[in-house]
Amino acid sequence: MVISEKILYSMGADVKQYDPTEIIFSEGDSPSFYYQIITGEVKLNNYNEDGKETIQNLLTDGESIGESLLFMDKPYPINAVTTTSCNILKLPKNLFMDLLKQYPDTCFDMNTHLSQNLYYKQLMAQTMSSQNPAVKLKTLMDYLKSFHNEDKPFSFKIPLTRQQMASLTGLCVETVIRSLKKMERDNMVQIENRKILY
DNA sequence: TCATTAAAGTTAT
DNA sequence: ATAACTTTAATGA
Numbered sequence: 001m002v003i004s005e006k007i008l009y010s011m012g013a014d015v016k017q018y019d020p021t022e023i024i025f026s027e028g029d030s031p032s033f034y035y036q037i038i039t040g041e042v043k044l045n046n047y048n049e050d051g052k053e054t055i056q057n058l059l060t061d062g063e064s065i066g067e068s069l070l071f072m073d074k075p076y077p078i079n080a081v082t083t084t085s086c087n088i089l090k091l092p093k094n095l096f097m098d099l100l101k102q103y104p105d106t107c108f109d110m111n112t113h114l115s116q117n118l119y120y121k122q123l124m125a126q127t128m129s130s131q132n133p134a135v136k137l138k139t140l141m142d143y144l145k146s147f148h149n150e151d152k153p154f155s156f157k158i159p160l161t162r163q164q165m166a167s168l169t170g171l172c173v174e175t176v177i178r179s180l181k182k183m184e185r186d187n188m189v190q191i192e193n194r195k196i197l198y
Numbered sequence: 199t200c201a202t203t204a205a206a207g208t209t210a211t
Numbered sequence: 212a213t214a215a216c217t218t219t220a221a222t223g224a
Contacts, residue, residue: 133200163216172201177218194208194217 001062002036002113003099003106005089011099013091024065024080024088031076034096035065040086044078045167055167057120058083058160068114070096128170133179136169138188141198154189158196 005013015038018024024035024042042065044056056078059065065080070093091099100107120143127139145156158165162180166173180196183189190197 131199161216162218173217174202174219175200178200 002064002067002109005036005038007099007103007106008034008036008089008091011091011095011102013089013095016088016090018082018086018088020082020084022082022086024082025076026079027077028075031066031069031074032093034067034070034089034091034093035080036089036091037061037063037065038087038089040088041083042080042086042088043083044080046078053167054170055164057117058164058168064113067110068117133169133171133175134183134188136171137165137176137179137183140165140168141189141196145198154197156198158198 013034013036018040025031027046037059039061042059042063044059044066046054046056048054065088066076066078069076100110123139123143127136130136141156141158144158144160145151148156150156160168162173162176165171166176169176171179180189180191184191188198
């Protein structure tokens with residue numbers, strides 16, 4: 001996790017329970033809390049003019065939500081929405097700042113986490129501007145798998161729906177499906193009753 | 199080649 | 212039951 005829950009509690013953080021599909025914050029809101037997921041999954045997204053969703057990132061246990069905005073004076077450029085039931089720690093911004101000053105190690109961990117995010121963004125930005133759908137999907141799956149310990153082929157079950165993969169890569173679902181099948185033929189992935197093994 | 203549309207089957211809530 | 216997801220096929224940019 002990004003910051004020790006004990007420390008967060010000691011600084012006055014509260015747990016808030018969310019139902020699936022609840023909005024944590026919306027595009028345009030002013031950031032005033034540090035959020036850290038205890039359990040559950042949250043997506044960061046945008047909608048374009050046609051209403052098509054782009055998922056910026058999917059966050060799970062131990063990850064912080066929209067933390068980079070706490071270091072700037074800008075409104076959120078994205079929405080944060082739960083995709084499952086969640087327990088999320090909330091700490092007011094001013095207390096979060098106190099926490100960082102009081103616990104230098106935590107400050108370091110925060111840098112690590114922000115760097116990790118930046119790395120992902122750069123990796124994705126570069127790849128997603130490329131044309132080949134299979135390459136986009138491979139980059140996404142490599143990233144997801146990098147968090148998993150196992151490195152063997154087909155040892156990792158992609159925890160995403162095809163719909164989500166499409167929203168993350170900017171492809172349409174049908175293209176995701178077709179590309180995955182091609183990748184299956186090329187022995188890059190295995191598909192077992194709709195589950196993708198990579 | 200990929201997006202879009204439509205239609206139908208499948209899974210999850 | 213109903214909504215959400217998956218799949219196939221046809222068409223157009």
